[in-house]
Amino acid sequence: MAEEIIIKEADEQEISINMGPQHPSTHGVLRLVLSLKGEIVNKVEPHCGYIHRGIEKMTESMTYQQIIHLTDRLDYLSAHINNGAVCLAVEKALEVEVSERVKVIRTIMDELNRIASHQLWWCSFGMDLGGLTCFFYGLRDREKILDIFEETTGSRLIQSYYCPGGLMADLHPNFQTKVKEFIKYFRKILPEYDELLSGNIIMMERAIGMGLLTKEQAISYGVTGPSGRGSGFSCDVRKHHPYHAYDKVKFNEVLRTEGDTYARYMVRMDEMRESMNIIEQLIDNIPEGDYVAKMKPVIKLPEGEYYQRVEAARGEFGVYIISKGEKNPYRMKLRSPNFSNLSSLDLMARGNKIADLVAIGGSLDYVIPDIDR
Amino acid sequence: MPFTFSIYDFTGFTQWIDTALRSACSPFWAVLWEMVIVGVLFLAFYAVVGLYLVYAERKVCAFIQNRVGPNRVGPYGFFQTIADLIKLLMKELIPIKQADKLLFNLAPFIVIITSFLALAAIPYAKGLHPIDLNIGVFYIMAISSMGVVGILLAGWSSNSKYSLLGAMRSGAQIISYELSVGLSLITICVLAGSMQLSTIVEGQRDLWFIFKGHIPAITAFVIYMIAATAETNRGPFDLAEAESELAAGFHTEYSGIKFAFFFLAEYMNMFIVASLAATIFWGGWMPLHVPGLEGFNHVMDFIPPVLWYVGKTVVIILIMMWFKWTFPRLRIDQLLTLEWKFLLPISLVNILIMAFIVLMGWYIGL
Numbered sequence: 001m002a003e004e005i006i007i008k009e010a011d012e013q014e015i016s017i018n019m020g021p022q023h024p025s026t027h028g029v030l031r032l033v034l035s036l037k038g039e040i041v042n043k044v045e046p047h048c049g050y051i052h053r054g055i056e057k058m059t060e061s062m063t064y065q066q067i068i069h070l071t072d073r074l075d076y077l078s079a080h081i082n083n084g085a086v087c088l089a090v091e092k093a094l095e096v097e098v099s100e101r102v103k104v105i106r107t108i109m110d111e112l113n114r115i116a117s118h119q120l121w122w123c124s125f126g127m128d129l130g131g132l133t134c135f136f137y138g139l140r141d142r143e144k145i146l147d148i149f150e151e152t153t154g155s156r157l158i159q160s161y162y163c164p165g166g167l168m169a170d171l172h173p174n175f176q177t178k179v180k181e182f183i184k185y186f187r188k189i190l191p192e193y194d195e196l197l198s199g200n201i202i203m204m205e206r207a208i209g210m211g212l213l214t215k216e217q218a219i220s221y222g223v224t225g226p227s228g229r230g231s232g233f234s235c236d237v238r239k240h241h242p243y244h245a246y247d248k249v250k251f252n253e254v255l256r257t258e259g260d261t262y263a264r265y266m267v268r269m270d271e272m273r274e275s276m277n278i279i280e281q282l283i284d285n286i287p288e289g290d291y292v293a294k295m296k297p298v299i300k301l302p303e304g305e306y307y308q309r310v311e312a313a314r315g316e317f318g319v320y321i322i323s324k325g326e327k328n329p330y331r332m333k334l335r336s337p338n339f340s341n342l343s344s345l346d347l348m349a350r351g352n353k354i355a356d357l358v359a360i361g362g363s364l365d366y367v368i369p370d371i372d373r
Numbered sequence: 374m375p376f377t378f379s380i381y382d383f384t385g386f387t388q389w390i391d392t393a394l395r396s397a398c399s400p401f402w403a404v405l406w407e408m409v410i411v412g413v414l415f416l417a418f419y420a421v422v423g424l425y426l427v428y429a430e431r432k433v434c435a436f437i438q439n440r441v442g443p444n445r446v447g448p449y450g451f452f453q454t455i456a457d458l459i460k461l462l463m464k465e466l467i468p469i470k471q472a473d474k475l476l477f478n479l480a481p482f483i484v485i486i487t488s489f490l491a492l493a494a495i496p497y498a499k500g501l502h503p504i505d506l507n508i509g510v511f512y513i514m515a516i517s518s519m520g521v522v523g524i525l526l527a528g529w530s531s532n533s534k535y536s537l538l539g540a541m542r543s544g545a546q547i548i549s550y551e552l553s554v555g556l557s558l559i560t561i562c563v564l565a566g567s568m569q570l571s572t573i574v575e576g577q578r579d580l581w582f583i584f585k586g587h588i589p590a591i592t593a594f595v596i597y598m599i600a601a602t603a604e605t606n607r608g609p610f611d612l613a614e615a616e617s618e619l620a621a622g623f624h625t626e627y628s629g630i631k632f633a634f635f636f637l638a639e640y641m642n643m644f645i646v647a648s649l650a651a652t653i654f655w656g657g658w659m660p661l662h663v664p665g666l667e668g669f670n671h672v673m674d675f676i677p678p679v680l681w682y683v684g685k686t687v688v689i690i691l692i693m694m695w696f697k698w699t700f701p702r703l704r705i706d707q708l709l710t711l712e713w714k715f716l717l718p719i720s721l722v723n724i725l726i727m728a729f730i731v732l733m734g735w736y737i738g739l
Contacts, residue, residue: 130702136438
């Protein structure tokens with residue numbers, strides 16, 4: 001080995017190191033090639049594709065009902081929200097009006113999913129910082145949401161609950177009481193999260209001022225979702241282009257201007273509170289009506305191009321469909337939020353330490369199947 | 374010499390063994406036999422304490438994290454770590470290509486031997502004190518700081534970048550925190566007027582040093598707890614093996630029983646620093662005595678010294694586990710800042726204050 005190392009001047013020695021594809025803090029099979037100068041990160045080069053499944057290509061030979069099930073597998077932590085994007089695109093193309101009941105249920109489900117996703121992010125962020133206890137606190141509470149999902153949709157992680165024109169099934173009779181119970185419980189438990197991690201001096205020392213991303217950089221890199229909003233980039237699709245029942249509820253877009261790891265952290269913590277507000281407004285007045293609109297068994301979109309974006313837990317998720325009037329899309333492009341968010345990792349991590357890189361990565365909250373598709 | 378055995382004083386018992394051996398064989402063989410007996414006892418002690426600290430940590434961490442912890446092997450999972458040890462013993466030792474074989478194999482032994490040697494100088498109970506060196510504190514400090522050599526070698530010889538980074542972090546960390554550990558112990562040595570551990574324990578007959586030396590002693594205790602946690606590479610200072618950054622740090626490439634050596638040594642180091650804290654600050658096996666309260670002191674004397682020692686050590690170990698499972702990890706520069714900018718100046722001033730207090734006789738006690 002010694003012969004291979006070209007010894008330059010002492011301060012120019014760089015080692016390149018593979019972080020991943022198997023590494024505890026890359027949250028999956030992401031491979032980061034780091035150039036290190038001692039502890040300092042000089043360059044981060046993300047290598048994607050270790051879990052590439054060609055979902056965009058697969059959609060070309062599938063019907064729209066089948067595609068729904070593939071979108072679950074992108075960002076598996078916001079499965080409902082991804083389903084919603086495809087359903088909305090198809091409904092927009094066919095000019096189908098779904099009932100108010102469907103809209104409200106979809107909104108509630110999306111927000112529950114957002115809370116569950118942010119809880120899991122909180123778990124793994126704590127673990128990235130070395131606080132292993134956070135993981136179990138977060139999972140304990142996430143379990144309650146998954147139980148609610150299981151009752152209504154039949155599955156816990158990838159539910160495929162939405163379908164073009166409505167929902168696969170009606171709500172379980174227990175749904176409302178369980179959701180109300182959960183919100184009451186979670187409002188009480190959220191300060192515990194703050195005590196354990198948000199207010200911890202070590203966590204604050206490590207997060208405040210680290211991984212700066214300005215608003216301009218966030219816009220030019222296309223960083224959306226909580227990560228973008230932590231930099232003051234007002235990019236909440238729910239607010240700017242309302243879908244489902246978001247135009248009927250009152251909620252604030254959580255914005256912070258600091259652009260550091262702590263800002264991204266706090267945006268997510270506050271978003272969980274906002275999501276609970278949204279659910280509370282809707283849960284007591286779910287209108288009566290059909291849970292699914294009458295649709296033809298074979299869905300053929302009229303010729304044209306359709307785009308629908310939704311606010312997934314990690315940012316703006318977009319579905320772009322080109323149809324030639326067939327039962328399959330001619331071409332389908334999925335805009336996954338994590339892919340653009342990941343591109344800013346190098347910018348933020350440069351010049352910081354390895355430990356900061358892990359914290360910054362944790363604050364971006366990437367889900368690898370969403371990056372690789 | 375007649376056979377005597379008392380749970381309150383082991384001196385008679387150990388002297389009886391000594392006399393019996395010396396009457397049976399020549400002094401050379403008697404000493405050799407004594408060494409063998411003590412050595413075997415300590416090996417067993419080491420294994421049992423190491424394994425049950427691992428078990429305790431798993432249970433404590435489970436309780437902190439809303440879990441049950443090991444509960445399958447034996448009642449309450451009591452034999453879980455023994456099963457784990459057997460598994461590790463039977464595992465293949467994976468040879469690393471291009472590793473420095475000699476150093477790679479030597480490193481776990483250095484780590485484990487240093488932690489083993491330090492056990493000898495600790496007073497466990499009255500008369501149960503293997504070697505009462507007149508520089509006992511200094512000896513334990515010196516031996517436990519040798520462990521870093523093993524960690525550095527492990528990181529260097531593994532021929533892995535993660536291991537090397539972990540080892541370098543560990544080197545920087547242990548060498549820095551060694552200072553604070555030493556200075557906080559010296560603060561108490563100033564009060565005790567000796568480095569001999571038996572004298573230090575005897576000096577706490579009227580009152581433990583943490584109360585006797587009031588403000589500087591409490592400051593020294595807090596500094597010692599922080600620095601000792603860092604010195605044993607435990608969370609929140611476990612940068613050397615930061616699993617979210619460096620996979621497993623310096624022992625990434627080790628497998629099987631060699632990995633178990635590092636693992637056991639980590640827990641034994643924790644035991645040693647906890648024992649030392651209990652001995653220096655909380656009186657070791659000395660029961661809690663308060664000057665002036667004769668009745669109270671008599672009641673305390675009924676609790677055997679061994680129990681006092683074990684109880685204090687366990688409390689300190691639990692505090693260290695509580696640290697680990699509550700706090701996130703520090704970053705390397707924050708870690709060094711904490712030591713060089715805060716702990717070290719404070720301990721230096723603390724020694725001065727303690728010296729002044731001792732000089733003026735302002736400490737509590739008789």
